[in-house]
Amino acid sequence: MEARLLVLFSGYFASVFSFPSGQISASCDTMLPQHRGSTPQTTASPYFITVSNTTFKSGDSITVTIQSNSGNTFKGFLLEALSVGGDTATGTFTITNGDTQGLSCSAGPNSAVSHTSDSSKSSVTTSWTAPSGAGPVRFRATVLQGFSTFWSGVESQTLMASQISNITCGTGKFCFSDPANCNPDSSGCLFMSVVPSSNGYVFEMSGPVSTLEYIAVGFSDDQKMGNDDDYICATNLSGNVQIQRVFLTGNNSPQSKNLIFSGSPVWNYGNGIMKCCFIAQASISTLSRASASSTYYIFLATGPTEANGQIKQHTKIPLITAAKIDLSAFSGNNKAASGESTLVLGHGALMLIAWMTTGTIGMLMARYMKNAAKEQYFGKGLWFLMHVFLMSLTVILTSIAFIMIFAEVSGWSSDTGAHPVLGCIVMILSFLQPFGAMLRPAPTHKRRFIFNWAHGLNALVIKVLAVATLFLGLQLVDTSTNQWMPKVMGGFYGWEVLFYIILEVNTRYNEKELYEEVNNTMKRESIILITFVCGNLAFLISLLVGIGQS
Known part of the structure; x- marks a missing residue:
């Protein structure tokens, strides 16, 4: 009997004074004391958390204090820094006095802090160091007034990260960028990230913009504009950044929607780069009403705004995820392959090859190489065979590119300006050109000159329209701050x-017979053409690389 009483008394004694030294790593995940039969208080907490700063960047130290009001004291506590999106422990604590100690939790050593004794305290202070790639955080504590009296979920205000990073993309947040996996600190990187929080979503946007321009992140049930929920950061005339939420319905004006923030948004605009981070207390809506779904196509777009902040139509083709993204359960496998789709990039590459290289060289062969390449093969001059081959290849490449873009868009692109209109005209005229050539009269026919003029004039019109179409297309896919791709195209046409x-x-010199040796004339023309082709390929390769990075 005495032994049984001794065991019961020992168990009770251990329960009452369990972990008075604060070695409570086992409670890191639940943040609840392992006191049998105890539950958190439901009344307002007499304790609160203060921080020395509400913004931070990687490596910053934040002083964190747990305090009591109305003369209350506490005996124990457990404090962690939790990411707002994902609710996971982040950063490390530095012990600054004898009342606190670091704990090894799931995030590693010193990822939480607790008491060292059960003595009464009115406040404790510690220091937290921000890790690389951290987004917004809150400090959360469980504070024990006594064995069975404690408050859990005591939280600080939200601390916003002043830097945007891609370090935790795919593991801590969903990211979408152009170029793919680019560093948001680089001048040519258009970047966004989003992650669900307890009552909304954490957004980060970064990229090159000018005054009165915006970056927008849209959520849609399909890959077409319309019925989209958009979150926007835009610069105004004062150099400040305005954050807004709109609902898009086709070509109608955007409908402004109420946007409530958790914590204070953080933004910065300088040297042509805008960075914007905020926590939206909202449910994503794609049909003018809240939706229980968490799976969406995600758009990333830029464009101009009115002086009053009203957004205007985007000037470039938006980046769109290739598949729907489940924001509630994203992982490293859901990290987006940022940038334009494969079909769009393939369309652009084939059009460049067709109208910078094969089409251009084919036209030069017909006009200038008749004497230099007049050897007969299959009863035709070499220049003619090369002309037919190169121009046929140009029509084939143009047709394939035309089919690719229609397969991608599944209709008409009403938001890309004159580019699709000119592209269709080029396609039609290019398709008709070889049929007209097959109906040409004999070289000695009295009306042959009519064909020559019509064939040449149509080729000139196609060439001019193709040039304009390529310029407009490069402007749509080039997200760099200096729009270098259209400039390279301008250099090529020069x-x-x-x-x-x-x-x-x-x-003209040949017609006037200024040169006596015909062989030298042929050699000179060939050298000129070879030099042109070498330069042509250099320009082409640089633009193909640029398209590949889009």
Whole structure:
């Protein structure tokens, strides 16, 4: 009997004074004391948490204090820093006095802090160091007034990260960027991230914009504009950043929606780069009403705004995820392959090859290489065979590119300006050109000159429209701050015009028989063409690399 009483008394004694030294790593996940039969208080907590700063960047130290009001004291506590999106422990604590000690939790050593004794305290202070890649955080504590009296879920205000990072993309948040996996600190990186929080979503946006321009993140049930829930960061005339939420319905004006923030949004705009981070207390809506779904296509777009903050139509094709993203359960496998879709990139690459290389060289062969490449094969001059082959290849490449973009868009792109209109005209005229050539009269026919003029004029119209279409297309996919791809295209056409002039002058000299040796004339024309083709390929490769990075 005495032994039984001794065991019961020992168990009770151990329960009452369990972990008075604060070695409570086993409670890291639940943040609840292992006191049998005890539950948290439901009344307002007499304790609160203060912080030395409400913003931070990687490596910053934040002083964190648990305090009591109305003369209350406490004997024990457990304190952690939790990411707002994901609710996981983050960062490390540095022990600054004898009342606190670090604990090893799931996030590693010193990822939580607790008491060292059960003596009464009115406040405790510690220091927290922000890790790399951290987003918004809150400090959360469980504070024990006594064995069975404690309050859990005591939280600080939200601390916002002043830097945007891609370190935790795929594991701590969903990211979408152009170029893929780019560093948000780089000048040419268009970046967004989103992660669900307890009562909404944490958004980060970063990218190159000018005054009165915006970055928008949209959520949609399909890959078309309309019925989209958009969250926008935009610069105004004062150099400040405005955050808004709108609902898009087709081509109608955006409908502004109420947006409530948790914590204070953090933004920065300087040197042409805007960074914006906020926590939206909202449910994503794609049909003018809240939806229980957490799976969406995600859009990332930029464009201009009115002086009053009203957004205008985006000037470039938005980036759209290839598949729906489940925001409630994303993982490393859901990290987006950022940028344009494969079909869009393939469309652009084939059009560049067709109208920078094969089409251009084919036209030069017909106009300037008749003497230099007049050897007969299959009863036709080499220049003619090369012309037919290159122009046929141009039509084939254009047709494939045309089919690819229609397969991607599944209709008409009403939000890309004149580019699709000019592209369709180029496609139609290119398709008709070889049929007209097959109906040409004999070289000695009295009306042959009509065909020559019509064939040449149609080729000139196609060339001019193709140039304009390529320029507009490159502007749509080029997200760099200096729009280098259209500039490279401009350099190429300057190069092309130069060689047209050189070859035209050479032709005029030949007609006047200024050169006696025909073989030298042929050799000179061939050298001019080879030089042009080498430069042509250099421009083409640089633009193909740029498209691949889009």
